[in-house]
Amino acid sequence: MLNDLREYIGASMSIYSPREDGLYGMLAEFRNPGELVHAAEAVHKAGYRRFDTHSPFPIHGMDKAMGLGNSLVGAWSLGGGLTGLAAGYLLQWWTGAVDYPMDISGKPAFAVEPSVPVMFELTILFAALGAVIGMFAMNGLPRPYNPLFNSERFASVTDDGFFLHVAASDKNFDVASTDELLRKIGALSVEKLYDLDDTAE
């Protein structure tokens, strides 16, 4: 049960567990962004869920092709922003009105109006950090080791390569049929990926 949840969350971050024999998945290269989108559509239609596309830049329409919904980074950012707002208010109120109140010309020890700039700045700061931390957390980054790096060809993914990776942990995964599907939809090359940590020989 807990293991399933771990697998599920990992898959949402593009982290998959290898099969017992160390097979991690299959990596197919495509010619260009257009073909990659169509390939993703076809793979999704064939029932695969644990797969991902890799490209040098974000491709318009890929989320839809892969059947992914809206990103939840916004929630992290909102949470951060509200935290910052509350922190800004409490910091100024507590230091000025509670811990060390100072009577200057009979002015109130704390008022919202002059506290707005600092509250605003802290809202922005925490909202921005919330978005960034949320992005890293949901992406499972940093991730220094990735079985994908075992592929020589994959190095071009940050240059001009367009790849589709089907994870071995997908319930529809089968070496022969997945291979056939990837070739049918126009892969330039298909290769098996192993997670070296688990292949002793």
Place this chain on the structure above:
Amino acid sequence: MSSKRTDILQAATVAEQSDDPLLVHGGLSFHDITDLVSYHTEKKTPVAWLGAFALANIGLLTLVACIAYLFWNGVGVWGLNNPVGWGYAIVNFVFWVGIGHAGTLISAILFLFRQKWRTGINRSAEAMTIFAVICALVFPGIHVGRVWAAYWMLPIPNQMQMWPQFKSPLLWDVFAVSVYFTVSLVFWYIGLIPDLASLRDRAKTSLRQKVLGFFSMGWTGANRHWRHYEKAYLLLAALATPLVLSVHSVVSFDFAVSVVPGWHTTIFPPYFVAGAIFSGFAMVVTLLVIARRIYGIEDIITVDHLEKMNMIILLTGTMVGFAYITEFFIAWYSGVQYEQYAFKNRAFGPYAWAYWTMMSCNLIFPQFFWVKKLRRSVPFMFVMSIFVNIGMWFERFVITVTSLHRDYLPSSWDYYTPTMIDVLTLIGSFGLFFTLFLLFLRFLPMVAMAEVKGVMPEADPHFYGHGDGQAHAHPPTLSPTVD
């Protein structure tokens, strides 16, 4: 591999024949972009770079020496006198913070307005922003007199059990500038991750691979990652936009909230923001005109980019000029004798030379950019961008010094003259700025490669004419599956 390359090159040719203006010239492919930009971080250090770096280092050492001398002797080494308690330190601080506005404007506001041309210049403009804000942050740190008490600016529990005064605009400034620095740095780093991964995948040495691998965080260009990444980037842009407008507004509160004639005006926040964008864009033009030439990336940072920057310089320069004139009108219309005197004194008093330098550099000279030919002339815009920066430095000088040197009490009037240490500190701050900028040019990709590729027509899946939503069958070009 070669077939794919021809494919993309053919596509590029088709795109060049279409009506849409191309952001990248010269029929470059994705791979060409990677090569062109990455090469400069991978080649042997050029002699010219070393020369420039040595020069910048001399400036940096000057700054360090001036600061050491200041710390040893106290603020008496500066030209401050009794009415003019704010001199070069504040002028330089506002000047550098102002320059630091262009990068975030380009990366955030233009991003929200879907100005795709920003991709060619945003990386270097953001870097410039961060370095300018570092230069700015030096001055509030050193101008406090008792530097060992500088931490009182921050709400840190301390032995006196006292807290900063949150009703002071100077404290708002501490928050505004440090938040701006942090958010700009994060924004810049997030943008760098995919490009650092590009460099990692090209790395020839193990050390380079490890260092870049560390900083690129294991980026693989996965679409599941791009999805969150793009959302975070959009949110950062949306958050940085009000932030960038707030920073210079808060800086202007340092002046506007006081009751000094010539400072106490409500026009300050918008006028400071316009001036900041104006000076920042001028600095970006100065730097990019040189960098694109030396690094041969004129097809990525094109004259079209520079022309658009010049248009913004023209717009904001005119806005700033309009604000100068509005201040005069309001002074007259207010009927307040002190306010009226402050402005008469600015334009015709002992600092008239500074005032008219500012007027001509900021309002009059940019008007040449109405002429398209001049707007697109690289040497002309280079000279003009330097004039604008001189003018904007003088704007801060005029605001700070002319208002202070003659206020309500004629018996306390005086004339402010900077000392050699003041001038050398200013020059030294340029040394710090150029040292950081040269390190950036040497070690980091100066153009956002992933973003430039993303706005090329070849990046659009519909470009390839498979609009029917069906996967196409190509014969596999590589036989048996490799392990």
